[in-house]
């Protein structure tokens with residue numbers, strides 16, 4: 457995939473205009489190149505210090521590229537473990553482009569997405585679970601998500617698994633030794649002790665897996681569908697929850713055709729609301745297409761706000777997956793008589809109970825099996841390795857308890873260990889590594 461021996465650069469901040477932009481260089485030529493361009497000229501640059509000055513262009517005489525602050529991180533003590541320079545410039549794309557032209561003219565290469573983090577991995581500074589966590593910190597759509605990714609980025613998972621991994625090694629070594637002794641006709645039987653050790657390890661592993669956080673949900677945020685018959689007030693509720701008018705509202709049935717989606721942030725959580733075409737059994741043509749599209753959205757949703765302005769939900773029954781939640785809500789409560797008033801009533805007109813809905817969505821999110829502070833938010837890839845480690849371990853344990861020979865048991869223990877090795881390194885599978893790093897943004 458990526459080349460490893462050249463010097464690469466990229467903007468680490470978002471492209472566009474801003475007070476400051478940051479450009480990172482990594483590789484053997486990073487410091488040399490900056491020394492060529494920076495004035496006043498650099499005599500002695502200590503690692504982890506800053507220099508203030510100007511970058512000059514070697515392409516045009518007396519041309520100053522920008523006034524900058526440059527930081528230096530020596531190889532072995534940097535993000536990539538290579539020589540790294542970071543240049544803070546004024547945040548103007550024209551300046552950045554000119555600096556990039558100069559870097560390229562000096563033989564440096566624009567980095568691919570994820571390439572800095574890939575180098576950190578290849579150079580042994582981080583393992584794959586930490587690389588994934590770097591990505592999650594940036595892309596997380598809930599505060600729980602980025603907090604647990606932060607836990608993970610600092611050798612979190614490796615530290616948690618170290619003890620377990622070492623115990624596995626010890627148990628295997630015991631078994632190998634017993635096999636050797638028995639081959640020499642020396643009778644030893646440590647089975648009882650091994651059962652005790654394995655049940656201790658089993659506990660560690662199940663604690664770990666039990667703390668698994670629904671990665672997808674904390675990364676994606678919560679998707680919420682506004683669902684119900686035409687004119688029930690779906691688009692009005694969307695606008696009410698957003699606090700501004702995003703969708704058209706009218707007393708004409710079938711106003712919304714294409715679904716409309718918009719994000720809002722509530723208590724540190726990204727909620728994506730989908731307003732859809734209202735259900736109408738006599739719909740035809742475009743309206744009917746819109747309804748089909750709404751129904752197709754259901755499987756991708758986490759929460760469905762099933763809306764009715766009569767309190768009668770019998771014609772809008774939903775079949776949902778086990779992790780999906782339906783909230784039945786009565787709309788237009790300002791028009792409601794006391795007789796039909798149910799327990800969950802909202803009004804987009806008066807704003808009654810709009811925060812109640814947001815709280816319900818937030819609560820659903822919190823109930824999805826994780827404890828934010830100590831939780832273990834790992835990717836699907838990582839979870840599947842943990843799971844196969846656990847499965848192999850369970851097989852080994854039950855064979856041990858049913859008096860099977862150590863050779864069979866060792867087979868499964870070895871597989872449990874290699875599942876953990878793959879979790880952190882996945883050395884042989886370039887495709888998986890490509891997938892992990894290419895999902896990064898440029899500059900990371």
Ligand SMILES: Nc1nc2c(ncn2[C@@H]2O[C@H](COP(=O)(O)OP(=O)(O)OP(=O)(O)O)[C@@H](O)[C@H]2O)c(=O)[nH]1
Nearest residue numbers: 686687688689690691692706710711712734804805
């Ligand atoms: N009094 C009152 N009227 C409402 C409320 N919510 C919506 N309406 C009215 O109900 C009508 C339909 O509202 P919409 O939000 O367009 O309904 P919808 O469910 O999006 O309708 P379709 O897009 O046609 O499926 C409009 O005239 C709104 O002004 C409410 O809370 N109180």
Ligand SMILES: [Mg+2]
Nearest residue numbers: 690691711712
């Ligand atoms: Mg509508």
